Amino acid sequence: MGNMDTLLRLQHVNFLRGGNPILQDVSFKTELGENWVILGPNGAGKTTLIAILAARNYPSSGQAEILGQQLGTVPVQQLHERVGLCSSAVLRVIPGAQTVKALILSAAYGTMVRGRDQDFEDIDYQRRTNLMELFGVVSLQDRKLITLSDGERQRVLIARALMADPEILILDEPVAGVDLQARELLLSALDELSSDPKSPQIVMVTHHLEEIPASFNRAALMKEGKIMANGEIDRVLTSENLTEAFSFPLKCGRSEDGRWWAHAQ
């Protein structure tokens, strides 16, 4: 057993696809109280990495420990209930013709899909209301998922991922392709969420420093299947490290309110 406060731990993880190394000797650890952003150029291996962290994929070699459980030694459904994942892969398996309110509620018991109203309790409905309020989707509750804009859909999917009360929430590019208002709505909801000590640890993949919620305190930079740097966000997100990770001269910084920016040097 590791440290009780360690939530995710990868040790010397390799991942191969068609003989190609996609992840190489990745070691990485998250602890209670940390919210992580994972940054890196296209193809760096971010999505592959979080699929392992979310118990949706197995390493080719090395160890992955999720909430104290060794991946591969426990039924993955147990881990799926405890680690929420929100990505475009999840979207593909969600019935788009369901209403927002039904979709969110149906995730209350993780992969144990329940469908009928009598399967749910008062606290489930209360939780759904709280989540719909936090993510600003109350007015969308009777709409079908397929009729929503990208930004609205993202907020619904995150509320849904939180419905099972996971200990970790993993987000893969949650604001990719959404407009400025939708981005800011989502980031402020994530900030509010992360200020509550009962909330899950958040691990978020993004390409843009402007998309990092101000309250996030840890960062991992990926390049070519490796973690180039990780740890306290202010130490990791430096102009030097970003220039190295993106192979392009970049300058970054933080404004007074804690938000990050980056542009060419």
Ligand SMILES: Nc1ncnc2c1ncn2[C@@H]1O[C@H](COP(=O)(O)OP(=O)(O)O)[C@@H](O)[C@H]1O
């Ligand atoms: N199923 C697959 N088969 C072969 N190569 C893949 C597969 N999935 C991803 N890759 C490759 O692995 C690398 C990392 O992909 P990915 O984890 O999606 O990166 P990122 O999310 O950082 O853009 C890329 O070069 C991609 O082409």
Ligand SMILES: [Mg+2]
């Ligand atoms: Mg990706």
